[in-house]
Amino acid sequence: MAGSDTIDEILNWPAVRFESVYSALVKAQSVQAIERQKEQMIAAMYSNPNWDDKENDRPGKMKEIEKEFARAMEAVYDPQSSKTDIDWNHPFWKAAARAHGKQLELDDAERGSTVRDAFQLDDGEIEHRARLRMELDQA
Numbered sequence: 001m002a003g004s005d006t007i008d009e010i011l012n013w014p015a016v017r018f019e020s021v022y023s024a025l026v027k028a029q030s031v032q033a034i035e036r037q038k039e040q041m042i043a044a045m046y047s048n049p050n051w052d053d054k055e056n057d058r059p060g061k062m063k064e065i066e067k068e069f070a071r072a073m074e075a076v077y078d079p080q081s082s083k084t085d086i087d088w089n090h091p092f093w094k095a096a097a098r099a100h101g102k103q104l105e106l107d108d109a110e111r112g113s114t115v116r117d118a119f120q121l122d123d124g125e126i127e128h129r130a131r132l133r134m135e136l137d138q139a
Contacts, residue, residue, distance in 0.1 A: 007133075011126060027076050034072045037092065041065055068092040 010018065042065060045051050051058045068090065075086075086093050 007130065008126075030076045031073070034069065034076070038065060038069045041092065065092060
């Protein structure tokens with residue numbers, strides 16, 4: 001990968017830079033998971049013949065899924081403004097709970113001046129992990 005930083009370089013990044021990169025990664029993964037959940041819920045509604053009955057409100061349920069999807073996107077991109085009450089038992093939110101938890105962990109993480117400080121790693125631990133990684137890469 002041309003232009004990528006080594007582990008040693010990343011460990012010396014300012015913690016704010018690392019947190020920004022990690023936050024972007026978590027948000028991207030969260031969005032992908034939520035989009036897949038929405039697509040699967042809609043596909044399930046079209047594949048289930050019980051929803052074909054006129055008494056079942058498929059269009060209304062689709063609107064509800066879209067509304068909850070929009071709320072989920074707001075929660076991912078602007079978690080502070082979306083502090084509304086979320087029904088974690090709602091099928092849409094139940095699937096998004098894990099990704100939301102990761103984002104909250106990131107928001108609550110202790111911040112150091114560098115990645116090395118934030119993870120409280122000493123040089124011996126870093127070298128040990130590097131050796132393990134090299135052994136795995138060579139296997």
